[in-house]
Structure formats: structure tokens, C-alpha cells
Amino acid sequence: MHELETFKLIERISSLLRSEERKKYAAIGLQPVHGQVLEYLAKCNRYSNTHASVAEYLGLTKGTVSQSIQILERKRYLQKTTDSLDGRVVHLSLTEAGMALVDELKPLDIFKQAEREVSHQEFDSIGNALQTTLSVLQKVNQSKSFGMCRSCEHFRVVAHHYQCGMTDEALERDDTDKICRDHIPKPNPVINQE
Structure with a gap:
């Protein structure tokens, strides 16, 4: 995985945790x-x-x-x-x-839940580990993934062009590198689960 993508995953995980932290503290006036x-x-x-x-x-x-x-x-x-x-x-x-x-x-409940789900898995790269962690955090937090189009369950390659399986509309190549609010992450490959 490219270094910039790894950095962006870390940034997204941090953003999600900060958002959850703000909600908890706001509830008690801090x-x-x-x-x-x-x-x-x-x-x-x-x-x-x-x-x-x-x-x-x-x-x-x-x-x-x-x-x-x-x-x-x-x-x-x-x-x-x-x-x-x-x-x-x-x-x-x-x-x-x-x-x-x-x-x-501390620690945030959503992070504890994500850690329980991810800790027993082995990954082939830090990028895959971070992507899986982010996906689990988003699921536990019930937040949208805002992932890249080409990593979405809806993404299709049909007759030599790209297509959104949700809208059935053709996609330009540039669209496949952009994030979407309707993104549903594809399952990440896991090397070994115990």
C-alpha cells in the first residue's frame, strides 16, 4: 500500500475516534x-x-x-x-x-470493540490492518465509510467500463479514485485467523 494511503487511513481512524470523544465529553459538559x-x-x-x-x-x-x-x-x-x-x-x-x-x-468503547474483533487476525501489510480496523470502527460507530469507489461492493467493471452497481450508472476513471458517502467496503483479505 502506498505511504499516502496508509497516512490517510491513520488520519481517518483518528478523525473517527476524535468525533466519538467529542460526543462523550459534550454529554458531560467538557x-x-x-x-x-x-x-x-x-x-x-x-x-x-x-x-x-x-x-x-x-x-x-x-x-x-x-x-x-x-x-x-x-x-x-x-x-x-x-x-x-x-x-x-x-x-x-x-x-x-x-x-x-x-x-x-478511556479508552473509547468503540475502540475496545474494534480491538477485540481485529486483534486475533494476521495481515500481510499495515495498510490492510488499518483498513480492517477502520471498517470495524465505522461499523461499531454506525458511521458511513466514505471509501474510494473502486473499493466498494457496488463497484463493477462491465464491458470494458466502470459502473456503480447501486445506481447502474457508468463511472469515469477519475470517479473510481474518489470517495463516496454510499460506499460499502469489500471484505479485506485476511491471512490467518485463529
């Missing part, structure tokens, strides 16, 4: 960045639980992190503690509610 802050604080040590460390790890501005921390503190998901040796340093830690929220929201 943004994904708030979840990222909580997740980081759940796994960092006592030397790395400061505003600056959060900003550096997430690649965000100090202002964005500061606003996020204020919101999370207001919602009682984290608490601030002044360093006992250096009063200028403020440490951040999760409350019980913050820990429970991290456990509840």
Missing part, C-alpha cells in the same frame, strides 16, 4: 482537551504535574491549559496543591471524581 489534561495528570509523576508540564506534554499554550484547569477545578475533577519546598510551584492532582471520569471515558 471538551476533549479537558479529558486530555485529566488523562495526562492520571499518569504523570509528582515532578510533572504542573501547569507548565501539562502545556508542554499536550503542545498547548499556557493560557489554554490554565483555562482548562480552572474549569476542571470548578467541576471538582482536580485540585491544586502548593509545593512544600517552593511556594511558587503549584501541583495538580485528580480528585476521586476526576479519576473515576478518566476510567469511565
Whole structure:
């Protein structure tokens, strides 16, 4: 598989997961960045639980992190503690509610389901593994695949021309490389299943 196609599969999987993440956080009045802050604080040590460390790890501005921390503190998901040796340093830690929220929201349920379905299979390339993972994630999430025409169940080659089996219309060569919202993925070849 071409490197650009592999990159696009990774990008599409990421987009799907971000969309699901946004829905989950919106349901509780938070943004994904708030979840990222909580997740980081759940796994960092006592030397790395400061505003600056959060900003550096997430690649965000100090202002964005500061606003996020204020919101999370207001919602009682984290608490601030002044360093006992250096009063200028403020440490951040999760409350019980913050820990429970991290456990509840990560990892995403759809990813866990996809992992269960794909983990026992062997693939001949990373591209096939990613395509299968994406297809399973889309199925579990009940979202459209928006795949390329030529990889669709409806795609046909009839009398030396391309045709959409759903509409019975002829397709131009350029159409076969473009994505379609009515795409239904063809099953991917799997090398070995246990």
C-alpha cells in the first residue's frame, strides 16, 4: 500500500475516534482537551504535574491549559496543591471524581470493540490492518465509510467500463479514485485467523 494511503487511513481512524470523544465529553459538559489534561495528570509523576508540564506534554499554550484547569477545578475533577519546598510551584492532582471520569471515558468503547474483533487476525501489510480496523470502527460507530469507489461492493467493471452497481450508472476513471458517502467496503483479505 502506498505511504499516502496508509497516512490517510491513520488520519481517518483518528478523525473517527476524535468525533466519538467529542460526543462523550459534550454529554458531560467538557471538551476533549479537558479529558486530555485529566488523562495526562492520571499518569504523570509528582515532578510533572504542573501547569507548565501539562502545556508542554499536550503542545498547548499556557493560557489554554490554565483555562482548562480552572474549569476542571470548578467541576471538582482536580485540585491544586502548593509545593512544600517552593511556594511558587503549584501541583495538580485528580480528585476521586476526576479519576473515576478518566476510567469511565478511556479508552473509547468503540475502540475496545474494534480491538477485540481485529486483534486475533494476521495481515500481510499495515495498510490492510488499518483498513480492517477502520471498517470495524465505522461499523461499531454506525458511521458511513466514505471509501474510494473502486473499493466498494457496488463497484463493477462491465464491458470494458466502470459502473456503480447501486445506481447502474457508468463511472469515469477519475470517479473510481474518489470517495463516496454510499460506499460499502469489500471484505479485506485476511491471512490467518485463529
